[in-house]
Amino acid sequence: MLALLLCGMSSDPEESVYESLMNVWRQERSDEKPSKLPDDLAEKLRGYIGSMKHYLKVSDRSSLTSELREAAVEAVTRLVKEIFELRLRKLLESALKEEGLENLFMFERGIYPRLVSLIKEYRESVEELVAAAAYQDWEKLSSKYELVCFLKDVPQFIGSDLEVYGPFKAGDLAALPPENARSLELANVVRLIRVLQPKLKEG
Numbered sequence: 001m002l003a004l005l006l007c008g009m010s011s012d013p014e015e016s017v018y019e020s021l022m023n024v025w026r027q028e029r030s031d032e033k034p035s036k037l038p039d040d041l042a043e044k045l046r047g048y049i050g051s052m053k054h055y056l057k058v059s060d061r062s063s064l065t066s067e068l069r070e071a072a073v074e075a076v077t078r079l080v081k082e083i084f085e086l087r088l089r090k091l092l093e094s095a096l097k098e099e100g101l102e103n104l105f106m107f108e109r110g111i112y113p114r115l116v117s118l119i120k121e122y123r124e125s126v127e128e129l130v131a132a133a134a135y136q137d138w139e140k141l142s143s144k145y146e147l148v149c150f151l152k153d154v155p156q157f158i159g160s161d162l163e164v165y166g167p168f169k170a171g172d173l174a175a176l177p178p179e180n181a182r183s184l185e186l187a188n189v190v191r192l193i194r195v196l197q198p199k200l201k202e203g
Contacts, residue, residue: 017048018072021079028086033094036103045080049073095119098188117186131194141195146181148190149173 020038027035038044084105091108094101095115104112149171156166160179168174173193176184184190 017044017076018079021076021083025079025083025086028083032090034087034090034101034103034105034108037105042106045076049076091115116188131196141197143175143195144177145175146178147173147175147193147195148181148184149193150190152189154184154189 024035024037024041087105087108091101091112092115095112096119098116098120101112150168150173152170154166154168156164157180159165160177163177165174165176165180176190181190181192185192
């Protein structure tokens with residue numbers, strides 16, 4: 001009876017919601033990176049759970065059918081959470097390596113770049129802490145440009161100062177206007193290079 005109540009997720013009427021999600025869960029467990037989820041996953045879940053909740057609202061909640069429907073909704077909800085917990089671990093592992101990822105689900109596409117950015121910011125803060133200790137008597141060289149190292153090839157472009165820059169190849173060093181340097185850093189195209197000089201003693 002419970003299996004019949006779980007029906008409705010797949011285009012195959014014989015396959016249940018739970019069975020379909022179990023297939024996704026197995027694939028997620030076996031793949032090293034996030035697996036591709038069905039494009040209509042969110043829509044199907046909304047439709048399935050919505051219809052179940054509507055039935056429970058208008059039916060006798062003490063009946064056997066209502067109890068089975070509640071159990072079906074709970075089983076599907078629990079499995080969906082387990083699938084995304086598996087994906088979250090993969091996102092965190094990849095973010096620690098600052099890797100690009102495919103097959104991201106709707107909300108993951110916005111969250112993953114922020115994860116990478118936060119981890120990068122954390123590591124840079126550690127580097128700054130170490131540098132501050134090692135170079136406590138040094139200061140950043142004052143300049144209207146930022147020194148960068150290119151991580152990938154970049155075609156010629158117009159800088160914020162309306163000057164022409166590039167083209168550049170991966171590994172090239174260049175002095176860029178701060179606005180361009182920071183934009184390219186956020187896009188993971190360049191790495192900023194901090195240039196220090198000894199502090200001048202007063203007096």
